[in-house]
Amino acid sequence: MEPASAARAAFREHFGAEPALLVRAPGRVNLIGEHTDYNGLPVLPFAIGRATLLAVGPADAPRLEAVSEGFPVPASLPLDADPATVAEPWHRYLAAALAVLGDRLAGRGARVAIASDLPPASGLSSSSALVVGLLLGLDGLFGLGLGPPALADLAARAERIAGAETGGMDQQVIALARAGHLLRIDFLPPSTRHLPVPPGWAFVVASSGQPAPKGGAARAAYNERVVATRVAAALIADMLGAELEGTPVLGNVADIDAAPILVDELPARVSPRKAAASLGVPVERFVGLAADTFDPDVLLPVRAYARHVLAEAERVDLACAAVEAADLRTLGELMLASHASLRDDYRCSTPALDALVAAMTKAGAAGARLTGAGFGGFAIAACERGREPAVIEAALAAAGGPAFAVEPSDGAALL
Ligand code: ADP
Numbered sequence: 001m002e003p004a005s006a007a008r009a010a011f012r013e014h015f016g017a018e019p020a021l022l023v024r025a026p027g028r029v030n031l032i033g034e035h036t037d038y039n040g041l042p043v044l045p046f047a048i049g050r051a052t053l054l055a056v057g058p059a060d061a062p063r064l065e066a067v068s069e070g071f072p073v074p075a076s077l078p079l080d081a082d083p084a085t086v087a088e089p090w091h092r093y094l095a096a097a098l099a100v101l102g103d104r105l106a107g108r109g110a111r112v113a114i115a116s117d118l119p120p121a122s123g124l125s126s127s128s129a130l131v132v133g134l135l136l137g138l139d140g141l142f143g144l145g146l147g148p149p150a151l152a153d154l155a156a157r158a159e160r161i162a163g164a165e166t167g168g169m170d171q172q173v174i175a176l177a178r179a180g181h182l183l184r185i186d187f188l189p190p191s192t193r194h195l196p197v198p199p200g201w202a203f204v205v206a207s208s209g210q211p212a213p214k215g216g217a218a219r220a221a222y223n224e225r226v227v228a229t230r231v232a233a234a235l236i237a238d239m240l241g242a243e244l245e246g247t248p249v250l251g252n253v254a255d256i257d258a259a260p261i262l263v264d265e266l267p268a269r270v271s272p273r274k275a276a277a278s279l280g281v282p283v284e285r286f287v288g289l290a291a292d293t294f295d296p297d298v299l300l301p302v303r304a305y306a307r308h309v310l311a312e313a314e315r316v317d318l319a320c321a322a323v324e325a326a327d328l329r330t331l332g333e334l335m336l337a338s339h340a341s342l343r344d345d346y347r348c349s350t351p352a353l354d355a356l357v358a359a360m361t362k363a364g365a366a367g368a369r370l371t372g373a374g375f376g377g378f379a380i381a382a383c384e385r386g387r388e389p390a391v392i393e394a395a396l397a398a399a400g401g402p403a404f405a406v407e408p409s410d411g412a413a414l415l
């Protein structure tokens with residue numbers, strides 16, 4: 001059953017009533033701009049046709065009751081549930097969404113039945129689809145007056161409460177996307193721009209066959225890159241004699257013409273503690289939230305990491321220009337350069353992702369790259385319309401799938 005009917009049917013079955021409304025919240029994929037967002041630098045994602053559907057209705061009691069297809073344990077949470085004490089992982093997202101709403105629900109409870117054709121935990125942001133969809137459903141039910149920007153902001157806060165590292169890209173694109181468009185998101189200062197996709201372009205996403213890792217080692221690898229790029233930003237600012245307020249991010253120095261030259265002046269490897277000592281700042285400035293998982297004495301490849309981030313931000317600008325010029329060939333070259341940089345400088349590819357990207361390109365894609373944090377998960381390819389079947393077939397042969405075409409789709413909405 002397609003997810004809209006499945007969500008409606010599950011609502012009737014579990015709650016014995018008709019839902020008051022139906023929400024569709026899509027997944028997303030990032031075309032280019034990887035590991036830039038937490039450096040305050042732009043990304044270029046789009047929402048996809050696969051989505052999470054939520055049938056929503058009021059409840060008599062001040063609780064959130066929820067069921068979700070494929071998740072055996074139903075949820076029944078008081079409106080003030082503490083996400084930290086909620087045992088079932090998927091219920092934590094619900095509790096976190098309730099937590100960011102604070103008093104807005106004013107004691108009103110809700111029932112939700114969920115169905116999705118997004119593969120969960122594979123990098124297409126099923127978690128953000130769930131949280132944005134739930135917030136939109138509650139907004140629709142109770143007239144909370146949340147516009148898409150506020151919704152995206154609350155959803156990002158909720159996912160952080162639920163324990164996810166998120167720069168806010170996923171929730172924004174899921175809340176704001178338009179069919180047939182990419183969404184360029186800038187963070188310093190915040191702005192968004194919808195770019196129409198030229199006719200005749202198509203996109204394929206394909207799994208590497210390795211799940212995108214979560215928790216322990218994955219978190220440590222991610223934190224290492226966050227910390228290293230902060231160190232690089234502070235060292236570059238220091239070379240420029242500039243004072244960086246708050247957390248140093250490469251977005252604060254990226255517009256300075258000298259930045260790419262100064263990247264080459266960075267030490268190849270430096271420990272956060274040594275960098276902090278040389279700059280006369282507390283090491284917490286770099287390590288911050290990662291402190292529990294992070295050894296500040298470990299030597300980090302700051303130069304290579306910073307080189308990737310600054311070059312990737314430049315590629316986002318060039319990719320936007322290529323989209324506007326309907327220049328698929330250039331876009332493909334930029335995607336391949338992005339992948340090479342993620343592999344060689346950011347060190348977050350895997351042999352399976354490299355083989356997948358090579359196979360899709362060989363099958364006629366203009367370009368392909370890993371998408372998401374890396375270390376597994378999915379790759380995205382751009383190709384001429386009509387070539388998707390060959391690209392999908394090559395992806396299936398290389399990595400076993402799933403692999404499917406994706407169309408830039410509308411963001412979350414009430415149906
Ligand atoms: P991704 O967001 O890339 O798909 P995450 O690990 O961030 O991967 O999120 C996946 C988690 O989000 C699931 O393990 C589950 O807890 C929750 N989730 C996602 N989709 C659903 C759904 N349809 N119903 C219930 N929980 C979901």
Ligand code: MG
Nearest residue numbers: 125126127128
């Ligand atoms: Mg997620």
